[in-house]
Amino acid sequence: MLLLAAEGLTDKEIARHLELSQRTIGTYWERMRLKLGPFSRTQLVARFLRVESADEGSNYRNLFATWEDGVWILSPYGATIYANARVASIFGLTPNEFRETGAHKLLANLVARPVEELLASARNGIQSQEFRFVRPDGATVWLRMSASAVNDPRGRCSAIIFLFSDTTVQRRVVQALESCESTFAFLSEHSSDMIARFDAELTCISINPQFLKGSNHGGGEIVGRPIHELASIFRPVDEWIRNLTAVIQTGEDRSFGSDCAAGEGSTQTYLRQERGSEPNPAGIISITTVAST
Secondary structure: HHHHHOOOOOOHHHHHHHOOOOOHHHHHHHHHHHHHHOHHHHHHHHHHHOOHHHHHHHHHHHHHHOOOOEEEEEEEOOOEEEEEEHHHHOOOOOOOHHHHOOOOHHHHHHOOOOOOHHHHHHHOOEEEEEEEEEEOOEEEEEEEEEEEEOOOOOOOEEEEEOOOOOOOOHHHHHHHHHHHHHHHHHHHHHHHOEEEOOOOOOEEEEEEEHHHHOOOOOOOOHOOOOOHOOOOOOOOOHHHHHHHHHHHHHHOOEEEEEOOOOOOOOEEEEEEOOOEEEOOEEEEEEEEEOEEE
C-alpha cells in the first residue's frame, strides 16, 4: 500500500488495485500510525521512501511482521529481500522450508506462466491476480496476489513487492451463500406456501408462483412496490407493516394471523430476517400458509 501511495495513487485507486475496500485501506493507515507515530499520510509515505536510519527501517520491518497479509519483497529479478512470516504460512511452509524453496520455485508452482514473465510484468506496472494453489499438505487454497515495482529516483525498478491474501474463506462463504440461494429458489418455486420477500424499505422484491397464482394480480403489479401500496393484497396492511418493521428492528422471527388475498381460507404468516452485508442490507422473507376452511 505504501508503494502504491508513493506512486501517487489515491486511497480509492489503491483499494481498487488491491481489491480491498476503502475502509480497509483507512484501517491500514491507522495501524501504521499506531506503530510509527501520528504522522500524516504524506509523512508516512515520505518516511517509507527515505528509511534514513536502521531504527526506522526496523519499525517498518516490525510493521510488516505483524501484517495480516503476506508481504514479500524481491529484487527486480527474483531474489528475496524480505518476507514476513505470513508468506510462508500462506504457502503452507515453515520459515526454513520457505527459505530453502526459494522465490522462483514457489512462484513457478503458483502462476501458470514463466516466472521471468511475471517479474517483467510487475516491473512494468501493477499486477493483480487470483490463483488456486495446493499446499504441500494437500490443502487447496485460493490466493490473491498483487505485485508492484519500487522505482528509484531515476525511474528504474529497484525492487518488486508482492502482497498475498488468503481468500479461501471468502470463496467458501460465497459458494455456501450461492448454494443456499439456489436451494431456496428451488423450494420457493415448488412450494404450496405463498412466499414473498421484502427489502429493508418494505418494498416487495419477489413473490413465488403460488403467491402469484392466488393473487389475481400480475407480478409486475406487486414486485417493486412498497407494501403500503399493496393493501388489497397484504391484509391487514397495518399488521403486515407493524410486524415487518419489528423484524427489521429486532432481528427476531415473528408470526401473525393474516388475511392474504392470495389465500383461500385462514392464513398464518411467518417472518424471518435475511442476513445482509454491505452494500446490501438485510431484508425479510415471509411465508404464508393456508388452512382451508
